[in-house]
Amino acid sequence: MADQMAAPMLSMYDSSSPVKTPTLDRLAEGGVVFESAYCNSPLCAPSRYSLVTGQLPSKIGGYDNASNLGSDIPTYAHYLRKEGYHTALSGKMHFCGPDQLHGFEQRLTTDIYPGDYGWTVNWDEPEVRPDWFHNMSSVLEAGPVVRTNQLDFDDDVIHKSIQYLYDHLRHRTNQPFCLTVSMTHPHDPYAMTKEYWDMYEGVEIPLPKTSAIPHEQQDPHSQRLLKVMDLYGNEMPEENVRAARRAYFAACTYVDTQVEKLMRTLNNCGLSEDTIVVFTGDHGDMLGERGLWYKMNWYEMSARVPMVVYAPNRYEPKRVKENVSTMDLLPTFVAMSGSSVQQNLPLDGVSLMPYIADPVGIKTDTVLGEYMGEGTLSPLVMIRRGRWKFIYSPIDPPQLFDIEDDPAERVNLAAVRTIELPSPPSSRDPNTSFSFYVNSPSVTTLTPRTQLDPYFSNALDPPSPPRSPSLHRDSTIPGSEDISVSYRDISAQSVLTDFLKEATARWDFKAITENVLESQRRRRLVHCALMRGRITSWEYAPPHEASNMYIRNQGMGGLDDAEWVSRWPRLPKA
Numbered sequence: 001m002a003d004q005m006a007a008p009m010l011s012m013y014d015s016s017s018p019v020k021t022p023t024l025d026r027l028a029e030g031g032v033v034f035e036s037a038y039c040n041s042p043l044c045a046p047s048r049y050s051l052v053t054g055q056l057p058s059k060i061g062g063y064d065n066a067s068n069l070g071s072d073i074p075t076y077a078h079y080l081r082k083e084g085y086h087t088a089l090s091g092k093m094h095f096c097g098p099d100q101l102h103g104f105e106q107r108l109t110t111d112i113y114p115g116d117y118g119w120t121v122n123w124d125e126p127e128v129r130p131d132w133f134h135n136m137s138s139v140l141e142a143g144p145v146v147r148t149n150q151l152d153f154d155d156d157v158i159h160k161s162i163q164y165l166y167d168h169l170r171h172r173t174n175q176p177f178c179l180t181v182s183m184t185h186p187h188d189p190y191a192m193t194k195e196y197w198d199m200y201e202g203v204e205i206p207l208p209k210t211s212a213i214p215h216e217q218q219d220p221h222s223q224r225l226l227k228v229m230d231l232y233g234n235e236m237p238e239e240n241v242r243a244a245r246r247a248y249f250a251a252c253t254y255v256d257t258q259v260e261k262l263m264r265t266l267n268n269c270g271l272s273e274d275t276i277v278v279f280t281g282d283h284g285d286m287l288g289e290r291g292l293w294y295k296m297n298w299y300e301m302s303a304r305v306p307m308v309v310y311a312p313n314r315y316e317p318k319r320v321k322e323n324v325s326t327m328d329l330l331p332t333f334v335a336m337s338g339s340s341v342q343q344n345l346p347l348d349g350v351s352l353m354p355y356i357a358d359p360v361g362i363k364t365d366t367v368l369g370e371y372m373g374e375g376t377l378s379p380l381v382m383i384r385r386g387r388w389k390f391i392y393s394p395i396d397p398p399q400l401f402d403i404e405d406d407p408a409e410r411v412n413l414a415a416v417r418t419i420e421l422p423s424p425p426s427s428r429d430p431n432t433s434f435s436f437y438v439n440s441p442s443v444t445t446l447t448p449r450t451q452l453d454p455y456f457s458n459a460l461d462p463p464s465p466p467r468s469p470s471l472h473r474d475s476t477i478p479g480s481e482d483i484s485v486s487y488r489d490i491s492a493q494s495v496l497t498d499f500l501k502e503a504t505a506r507w508d509f510k511a512i513t514e515n516v517l518e519s520q521r522r523r524r525l526v527h528c529a530l531m532r533g534r535i536t537s538w539e540y541a542p543p544h545e546a547s548n549m550y551i552r553n554q555g556m557g558g559l560d561d562a563e564w565v566s567r568w569p570r571l572p573k574a
Contacts, residue, residue, distance in 0.1 A: 001180070001181070001182050001183070001279065001280050001281055001282065002183055002185065002186065002252075002255050002279075002280075002281045002282075002306070003044065003092060003182070003183060003184045003185065003186070003187040003281065003282055004044075004186060004187040004188070004281070004282070004283060004284065004285045004294075004295065005186055005252060005255065005281040005284065005285075005305070005306055006284030006285045006286075006287060006301045006302075006304065007037065007281075007284060007304040007305050007306045007307075008284070008300055008301055008304060009248075009249075009252070009287070009301075010024065010252070010306055011024075011025055012024055012025055012028035012033060012306070012308070013035065013306075018200070018203050018204065018205070018206065018249065019249045019252050019253070020199060020200075020249070020252075020253045020256070021252055021253060021255075021256040022256065022260075023256045023257070023259045023260040023263065024256050024259065024279065024306070024308070027259075027263075027277065027279060027308050027310040028308050029317065030310060030312045030317050031277075031308045031309055031310035031311070031312070031315070031317055032308065032309040032310075032315055032316075032317065032318055032319075032320060032355070032356050033307075033308050033317075033318070033319045033320065034307040034308070034309075034320045034324050034352075034355070035319055035320060035321050036304070036320075036321060036322065036323045036324065036384075037280070037304065037305050037306070037307035037323075037324050037325065037326070038303050038304055038305060038323065038324075038325045038326075038367045038369065038382075038384055039051075039281075039282055039283040039284075039303055039305050039325065039326055039369070040056060040057065040325050040326060040327045040367070040368065040369050040370065041057045041062070041283075041369060041370055041371055041372075041373075042283045042284070042295040042296055042297060042298065042302045042303050042369075042371055043064065043065060043283065043295060043296055043371065043373045044065055044092075044094045044113075044282055044283070045062060045064065045065045045066070045067055045094040045095075045096065046062040046063065046064065046065075046067065046370075046371075046372070046373065047282040047283050047326065048093055048094050048282050049062035049067070049069050050062065050325075050326065050327045050348075051280075051282070051326040051327065051329055051330075052075040052076055052077065052093070052102065052330065053069070053073050053074065053075055053330065054076070054327055054328070054329070054330030054331055054341075054347050054348060054349035055073070055327070055346055055347065055348050055349070056327070056348050056368060056370055057370045057372065058370050058372070058379065058507075058512050058515070059346060059348065060073050061515075061519060063121070063372040063373065063516050063519055063520070064119070064120065064121040064372065064373040064374070064520075065094060065096075065113070065119045065373065066096050066114075066116070066117045066118060066119040066120040066121075066523060066527075067096055067519070067523075068096055068097035068117070068523070069095060069096070069097065069099070069102060071099040071102070073102075074103070074342075074345065075102050075103045075330070076103075076178075076329065076330040076333045076334065077089070077101075077102060077103030077104045077105075077178070077180075078102075078103035079103075079330070079333070079334045079337075079339065079341070080178045080333060080334070080337055081103055081104075081105055082339075083337050083338075083339050084175065084176065085175070085176045085177060085178045085337065086105055086106070086168065086172055086175050086176070086177045086178070087103060087104045087105050087106070087177075087178045087180075088104060088105065088106040088107070088108060088164055088177065088178070088179050088180070089101075089104040089106075089107045089108065089180045089182070090107075090108040090109055090157050090160050090161040090164065090179065090180065090181050090182065091108075091109055091111075091112075091153075091154070091157035091161075091180075091181055091182035091183055091184070092111055092112050092113070092153075092157075092182045092183070092184050093111065093180075093182055094111065094113055095111065095115060095540075096114075096115055096116065096117060096538075097115065097117075097538060098538050100115060100538065100539075100540035101540075104180070106164075107540055107542060108157075108160035108161065108163075108164055108542060109153075109156055109157055109160055109542060110539055110540050110541060110542060111539070111540060112149065112150070112153045112184050114539070115537075115538040115539050115540065116527060116530070116537075116538055117523040117524070117526055117527035117530075118132070118527055118531075119132050120520055120523040120524050120527065121372075121373055121374045121520060122520060122524065123377050123516065123517055123520060124517070124520070124521070126377055129227075129228070129230065133228055133229065133230075133374060134188075134228065134229045134293070134294050135229055135230045136229060136230060136231055136234075136236065136293070137189070138188035138189040138190050138244065138293075139188075139190065139236055139240050139241070139243075139244045139288075139293060140236075140240055141189065141191070142189070142190035142191065142240060142243040142244035142246075142247045143190075143191065143197075143243055143247060144191070144192065144193065144194045144197040144198075144247075145191040145192065145193060146193065146194075147193075148189065148191050150184050150185060150187065150189070150191075151193065153184055154183045154184055154185055154254075154258065157181060157182070157183055157184075158181070158183075158258045158261055158262070161179060161181045161262060162261065162262065162265045164179060165179070165262075165265050165266065165269055165271065166265075166269065166568065169269045169270075169271070169568055170565060170566065170568060176337075178333070181262060183255055183258060185251045185252075185254055185255050186248050186251030186252050186254075186255060186285070187285075188244075188248075188285070188293075188294065190243070190244040190245075190247035190248050190251070191247055192247050192250035192251050192254060193254075196250035196251070196253050196254050196257075197246070197247065197250045199250060199253055200246050200249055200250055203246075203249075205242045205245050205246045205249070206245070207238065207241060207242065207245075207288070208241070208287065208288040208289040208290070209289065209408055210289050210290050210408050210409075210410065211291070212235065212236070212288070212290065212291025213290050213291050215232055215233060215291070218290070218291070219396070219397075219399065219412070220395075220396045220397070221297060221375065221376060221380060221393065221396055222290065222292060222297060224375045224376065225292060225296055225297060225375040226291075226292070227375075228296070228374050228375045229293060229294065231291075231293070236288065236291075241288045244287070244288070245287055245288065248285065248287060259279065263277070269568070273313055274313075275311070276309065276310070276311040276314065276336060277308075277309075277310040277311065278307075278308070278309050278310070278329070278333075279306060279307070279308045279310070280305055280306060280307045280308075280326055280329070281305040281306055282305070282326070283295045283302060283303065283305060284300075284301050284302045284303060284304055284305060285301065285302065286299065286301045286302050287301060289301045296371065296373060296374065296375050297371075297375075298369060298371070298380070298382040298389070298391045298399075299409055300403070300407065300408075300409060303369065303382070305326060307324070307326070309352075309356055314357070315356050315357050316357075320355045322355065322363060322365040323364075323365050323366060323367045323384045323385060323386075324352055324355070324367065325349070325367040325368075325369070327348055327349040327368075328349040328350050328351065328352050329349065329352075330347070330349050331347065331349050331350060331351040331352075332349075332351050332352040332353060332356075334351075335351045335353045336353070348368065350362050350364055365385060365386055366383065366384065366385045367382070367383070367384040367385075368381070368382070368383060368506075369381060369382035369383075369384070370382075370507075372512070372516050376393060376395070377395060377513075378393050378394050378395045378509060378513050379393060379394075379507060379509055379512045379513065379516075380392075380393040380396075381393065381503055381507055383499055383502065383503065384403075387402055387403055387404040387405070388400065388401070388402060388403070388495055388499070389401045389403050389409070390495075390496070390499035390503070392499070392500065392503045393509075394509045397414065397415065398414045398496065398499070398500060399412045399414055399415075400412065400413040400414040400492065400495065400496045400499065401413065402492065413492040413496065414496050550562075551563075
């Protein structure tokens, strides 16, 4: 998997893209490509926690990049290990806390980011910018380099992954394996070696399709993010924007080259015919679209991820248009192993096998997402269903986009409508009938905001009805353009009302906010204490047993025996 790789920028999704990824293109041509795959939280750790557990971040305490993932929460590594797979992790997973394995039998590298609670978000002091927040240095300093932390890390990740495949072949030939290879590129800083930078010499580096929106006209959450990254009130020069995007494209090509190394190793080892390869990412990168950078929001560039399942001997190549998410990978992996998930345990993801191979099964065409990191003071949720994307937080006006008609998300359909909202009940009783809420409707008029001075906007009083029905509505009808637009207008207003009802029934925003604040306060206290006196690090240190490597006089037999075990393919013994 890649880190911060924006799916809309890749040529497998946009044939006009200048990004050079020949290996990924080859996997896409021979694999199952999910054209509308999303993360479940546009931030590294919460997204990865959802990916490995199949649960939404609020269910597992995955609020920010210093959240602790409980050791008793099953991951796909637990499920597959239980079925006899050797499970290994090479690279980044952003685990925080003393458990740095979470079901993986073997971890080949350390992580690139801290495993402690030092990066805990502080909603109690929203105006304070800690020194670990994103700033614009990654853009202003973008360009070619000789070396970076990120290059050191990913080169080691790939080397250890290739060595793992060799060792698996030598010592575990009859055991199935699940190897997770997680690179940190193309995550910022936007810096790449001259080898890859020069691949884009003479290539027209496109500027963002949606130019920077004046800061006072941005939506409230985007305004807060601009302040988080210390960009509010400033502009990025065009030459820096182009340099950052060029370095990002080069980093994507670097990732593609590493994937090719892994595919070549699988082939050389004779494992390619019986190995299912899944390529995906944790979230995207805005790359200057709308004047925003990095992630932390629900716009397409931040939230959409690549997802390809490559096993041409098992699954016919196809392209899947329905909405899916990385949270769906746990039940998918379990189904691929021939097993099934435990029905009496929590699980939010749904197996993707009905899309991949088995026509029987649930196809929800729905993605749920949550964001509770820096830049907000309340859960910011997303529902992606059919053609619609709905974004909502109690502290902000809602957003509704028709992704089919408006893939650049330029028109917020919620900002120009008068919506009848049911009056909120005195308590959240899931058994109360729907009619109880609609007897006393209140009317809220939502209009575009032109300026936001405080850190967060005034709260919108939301309804709290039960789960609304799924939305699968046609937005056009045959006939004149005027009739089609009129129908779409009516449909969007109805859809928005339904989504508001669903969101406030599905999420208890007050309870989640209280849980987030309590978790933040606990972790800040614990981290402050643990940084005093004798410090016991939680950073994972892979065991390095030099006594068992290469040729030794103990435990390996004679010299010829040691050489015979290490050689592949092995020759018959004389």
